Amino acid sequence: MTQTANFHGSDLEKIEQIYGIPKEQIVSFSANVNPLGISPKLKRALSKKIDVISTYPDRDYTNLRTCIGEYVGIDKDYIIVGNGSTELISIFIQIRCPKKALILGPTYSEYEREVSLGGGVSLYYPLKESDDFRLNVSHFIEQLNDSIDLIVICNPNNPTSSSVSQKDMRAILDACKQYDIYVMVDETYVEFADNWQDITAIPLTRYYNNIIILRGVSKFFAAPGLRLGYAICGNEDLIRAINQRKNPWTINSLAEAAGELMFTDFDYIQQTKKLISSERKLIFEHLSKNPHYKVYPPTGNFILLQILDNDITSQDLFEKAIRKGFMIRDCSTFPFLDNKFIRFCIMNPEDNDKLISFLENIN
Structure with a gap:
């Protein structure tokens, strides 16, 4: 079985089974869930x-x-x-x-x-x-x-x-x-x-x-x-x-x-909004300067990225990311998107920095 199965953000058990990576070691940038956890x-x-x-x-x-x-x-x-x-x-x-x-x-x-x-x-x-x-x-x-x-x-x-x-x-x-x-x-x-x-x-x-x-x-x-x-x-x-x-x-x-x-839980609600807003702005500004990607202006807690390099596909990027412990979303199965698009959600600052570093050093 290969990544063409196109995993959902909740499929950590399948990832563990196929790639041999303990699910506890995977940071799911695919599930679009609030990184602060529950209230x-x-x-x-x-x-x-x-x-x-x-x-x-x-x-x-x-x-x-x-x-x-x-x-x-x-x-x-x-x-x-x-x-x-x-x-x-x-x-x-x-x-x-x-x-x-x-x-x-x-x-x-x-x-x-x-x-x-x-x-x-x-x-x-x-x-x-x-x-x-x-x-x-x-x-x-x-x-x-x-x-x-x-x-x-x-x-x-x-x-x-x-x-x-x-x-x-x-x-x-x-x-x-x-x-x-x-x-x-x-x-x-x-x-x-x-x-x-x-x-x-x-x-x-x-x-x-x-x-x-x-x-x-x-x-x-x-x-x-x-x-x-x-x-x-x-x-x-x-x-x-x-x-x-x-x-x-x-x-x-x-x-x-x-x-x-x-x-x-109003404190939690405000903390969530502040975290996502701050990190979304930083990630968007950072990746917008990278010539290997096109990043689309985000409104939600996730970002869509187009891969501009001809020799890298969304499946390739998924494979490389998962072996580093990052689970991103290969968007090739969405209507009107091909194998040059990925999506990832906004997590805590430390994990976001690690993902950005990975994306910048993929070539």
Whole structure:
């Protein structure tokens, strides 16, 4: 087996098996998870709440939704919680049953998979490398028509780390209203953005009923094992339909308690934003000066890099990096990206410095 398997950031056991490198010795620059780890407030307090597993969670998760609502600045009645954002994506697709979806790409493959499972087809609108993968909003809107049921936008986008402003999202929503198109926005990485208030579409849910926004705790709160996701939507009929379709108690009692803690750990939230912002700026400025790479302006907690040397591929770079204990993402399997693109997330300063040194001395 070779790297053509294209490992996910969570595939450390496979890496250990194939390359013979203990997973404890691998720094995963591929998982896009907060390098600070889980919230200290959560660490301190969750063990004291262990007895909650002896009771059922609140079927409506009222306290949890209230905490999330205060965190994102929206009423709890706009919030739906689920077993990771993947459950909410799946249920939403089942309810809307889109026949044709238009997905901004390159991006995460789960959207296309869910549309396909629902019997629909997906088309991709390609973000252009020549535009640094930033969306040309006016041209995008010109492609909309009555045959499209759903638009999917990851914002900031994975793996390009580019983003769509709230102003542009409003223009997209206005155009979609003309064709009865629903818009699903994945904001998994928006909390890492410096200008997140200019990017998040959550305020728009007060005015538009054709948008649903997905978030979770896997990346920013470094808690993928909790499987806690949430959606924000201003369409009461859709919220009711999702809640009716969902199985009860898909979020366990510990995940419910954890959510009520982590969303109020304000010191941790600010430390995370400060760390990512500082390191992102340093890495971008440093690598932008390197003639062997093209680095694209990042908004999320990860950076997309194009290899400019003709004799090095993304597979080559992955192989060299993993043998040094660095796991980066070979992006050759993403739509519209070839074997000259890699992605890596922002870790702690010491690890970032080591990766930069490795990238600079690869030739």
